[in-house]
Amino acid sequence: MGVSQHDATKLFIQGFMARRIMSDRVARLLYKKCCAAVTACMPGQEPCPWSEERFNQLIEAVSTKLNPLDLQVANTIDDQTGRKMWLILNMKGDELAQLATEYSAAEIAFFKQLIEEIVTAPNESYSISSIHALKQLKFAKVGNKTITRAQGEVLLSSFVANGWLTKSARGRYMLGTRARMELEQYLLNNFEDLSADQECVICTALVFSGVRCTTTACKARLHKHCYENIQRRAETRNGKLDCPSCRSDWTGKTLRKVGEEAAGANDDQLRGRKQQESDEEGSEEERPARIVRKKGNAKGKKKYASYNALRLCSNCNLQGR
Structure with a gap:
C-alpha cells in the first residue's frame, strides 16, 4: 500500500495520543515532522506541504476522528507559562476509562489527597511543598496496599509528566493544565470553596494562579x-x-x-501539625472530610469529565513539550 498525505494526519494523531498534552509550538513542530516523514516516503510524488491553514484543518480533522471515542481536542493557556496548550480530553469518565489506567487504587487515593491539599491550601496559594506532598502518602493505603516514600517520589514525577500536576522552580506542586481542564467539574462539585468567585473575570476559567x-x-x-x-x-x-x-x-x-506566590513560609508546617493533631484525635476513618459535595452543574456550563478522567493514559510522556 502506498503512502499518501493522509498518513501525515495519522502520524500526528499517534503522536498526540501518546502525549495527550503539548504546547502549540510542539504541536506545530510535530506536524511539520510528520509532513517531512511522509514526503520522504513519496519520491516523485507531490510533497506533503506545511501551512498554517493546513494545521488548522488538521486540528479539525483530529477532533472529528476522536469525537466518536468520547475524546475532544481542546486548547487553553497554561496559567504558569502563558503558553498555548493543546490537549486531548476524556469526555466520559466511565468504567472503560477507569480500566485504561495504569495507576493503582492506592495511587489514585494518593492523587485525590494531593488534590484536596492543593485546593484547600491557605491564602489561595493552591500549592504544596514536596515534603507536604509526600506526607500525604499515609492516606494512600487501600486494603493492604501502601506506597513507600521512594515510590511516592516516582509517582509525583509521573503525575507531573502526564500533566496532572506542575512542579515549580521552588519545588511546590500545583494542579497541572490537564487536571484543571479534565477535572474542573470534579473540583466544582467537591470543593465548596471553589465557585464563581474563583473564576477569572476575563475568561471565566478557574484561577489557580x-x-x-x-x-x-x-x-x-x-x-x-x-x-x-x-x-x-x-x-x-x-x-x-x-x-x-x-x-x-x-x-x-x-x-x-x-497561587504559589501567595504561599506563606510556614503554611505547610502549620498544616502538617494540624494533620498530626487530627490523626492523634482519631483514626483515618474518623477524620472529618474537608470535601463537601455540592449539587448542581456549576451555572449550567458544559464541563469536562469528572475525577475518573484521570484514570486514563498514565504512561504518556510530555518531555520536551
Whole structure:
C-alpha cells in the first residue's frame, strides 16, 4: 500500500495520543515532522506541504476522528507559562476509562489527597511543598496496599509528566493544565470553596494562579496572562488600569497574589501539625472530610469529565513539550 498525505494526519494523531498534552509550538513542530516523514516516503510524488491553514484543518480533522471515542481536542493557556496548550480530553469518565489506567487504587487515593491539599491550601496559594506532598502518602493505603516514600517520589514525577500536576522552580506542586481542564467539574462539585468567585473575570476559567483585586469586598480574580492582556490594552489607551469588576483604580498598584506566590513560609508546617493533631484525635476513618459535595452543574456550563478522567493514559510522556 502506498503512502499518501493522509498518513501525515495519522502520524500526528499517534503522536498526540501518546502525549495527550503539548504546547502549540510542539504541536506545530510535530506536524511539520510528520509532513517531512511522509514526503520522504513519496519520491516523485507531490510533497506533503506545511501551512498554517493546513494545521488548522488538521486540528479539525483530529477532533472529528476522536469525537466518536468520547475524546475532544481542546486548547487553553497554561496559567504558569502563558503558553498555548493543546490537549486531548476524556469526555466520559466511565468504567472503560477507569480500566485504561495504569495507576493503582492506592495511587489514585494518593492523587485525590494531593488534590484536596492543593485546593484547600491557605491564602489561595493552591500549592504544596514536596515534603507536604509526600506526607500525604499515609492516606494512600487501600486494603493492604501502601506506597513507600521512594515510590511516592516516582509517582509525583509521573503525575507531573502526564500533566496532572506542575512542579515549580521552588519545588511546590500545583494542579497541572490537564487536571484543571479534565477535572474542573470534579473540583466544582467537591470543593465548596471553589465557585464563581474563583473564576477569572476575563475568561471565566478557574484561577489557580494569578492576581486578585486589592479591594476587600471585590471578588475579581484574573489569570496572569489575562491580567497582562488588559494591562497592554490600558497602555494603548490612556494608561489607566481599572478593575474589570468594581472599577477601582489599579494603576501603579501591586495586586494581591493568587497561587504559589501567595504561599506563606510556614503554611505547610502549620498544616502538617494540624494533620498530626487530627490523626492523634482519631483514626483515618474518623477524620472529618474537608470535601463537601455540592449539587448542581456549576451555572449550567458544559464541563469536562469528572475525577475518573484521570484514570486514563498514565504512561504518556510530555518531555520536551
